[in-house]
Amino acid sequence: MVHVESIARLDPDRRRRTGVPEVVFAEGKTPEQTLRLLAGLRRTDPGGPALATRCPAEVLTGAEEFFAGQDGPVTVDRLGRTVVVGELPEPHGTVAVLAAGTSDLAVAHECLTTLAVLGARGRLVADVGVAGLHRLLDALPELEGAACAVVIAGMEGALPSVVAGLVDMPVVAVPSPVGYGVGAGGLVAAAAMLTSCSPGVAVMNIGNGFGAAVHAARIARLSAAANAAAPAQAAPPAREASSAKAAPPAHSAPSETPAPEARTAPGTPGGHTTPPAAGSVDAPTAQGTPHV
Incomplete structure (x- = not known):
């Protein structure tokens, strides 16, 4: 200390x-x-x-x-x-950061900076709120390869529930203090996220892009570490081509010798393996309250 x-x-x-x-x-x-x-x-x-x-x-x-x-x-x-x-450290693992509207970008940027500091790669997907679902559906390919999604929304706060029903990754919801009167500075969005009908949505405090990034970065690092630790298998050997030809017998048409069968590398059943994924830093082993 x-x-x-x-x-x-x-x-x-x-x-x-x-x-x-x-x-x-x-x-x-x-x-x-x-x-x-x-x-x-x-x-x-x-x-x-x-x-x-x-x-x-x-x-x-x-x-x-x-x-x-x-x-x-x-x-x-x-x-x-x-x-x-x-x-900034070298990033390991990717987190998609979705902002419902342009007004939510301040929270998204706090999240993105924190992810970078913690060694995770942030990918911003902006202006995909539920008022125009076609925009979200068009942006879904941008989530590919991410280990986690941080979803930021104000107003009625419905976006995290929708995203959680479309993807197979952990979703971290952040209510933002954006909206009119009865939105109560993000309380309505927070309540909507806490009562989401999509199971497994983790909800942060209002505007807490920092806390969302800490949670998501831990998921991303654990995912990257698991990928790096997956058993590696070698690629199957290339099939050998043969140009050898047998001498034709007398008074008969020439004929080709059949090519030899492909061989499998010793100790590699079937010869099929997968290269290891990119490396990662160690995952955290304890929890803490990081703010001074």
Whole structure:
């Protein structure tokens, strides 16, 4: 544990314990506190990038000057209100991030940045809300190869239920605070997702793209690890061609010798195997609450 004067006790060991580093939740903190905590996390846990979410404008505009390249590259997402300090890890596993409407993109961007920090590849699929189901159906091929889908929707919050009825992957639902009056800042969407008739939908808190990314990244990493650990089998050997020809007997027409039968590699029944999938990082083994 690392003390930052009287404002925080950082937990740089969290990445090792849980697979998810501690993250600065900037809302409610001063810009100076946020930047100092972000610097503290980066310097005490240099094994990966440091992330701050829900950053105010002062942090978004001042982060690059504050760090001045001393702690690695600084990546600012003004729409998602995130700041990342340090190199992003190589991604292992893919998560599809579906946004019902353009108004939901702020939550989607927070999710995408968090996925990148946690070593998962995010694939944005935008503007596929239930008001135009043809758009969602047209976009379904974009979900192929993903280990998990994060589905973000405000208004009546129906999109996760629809998606969960169309795909065979885990679905993480995020209600967004988008909508008119009785939508109650995302409460109606949250209630709709919690009462989904599609079984197995995991529901996050309102606007919590960060939490959705943590859950989805763990699924993606476990999936990638399982694929990498699958037993490998060699491809069948190529069939041998023969150009040998027997000498024709006297007073008869020439005839070809039949080609030899294909041989199977020793110790490989049938000769059929599948190459291993791409590698992945180890999956997390414990849970934690990563925000400072």
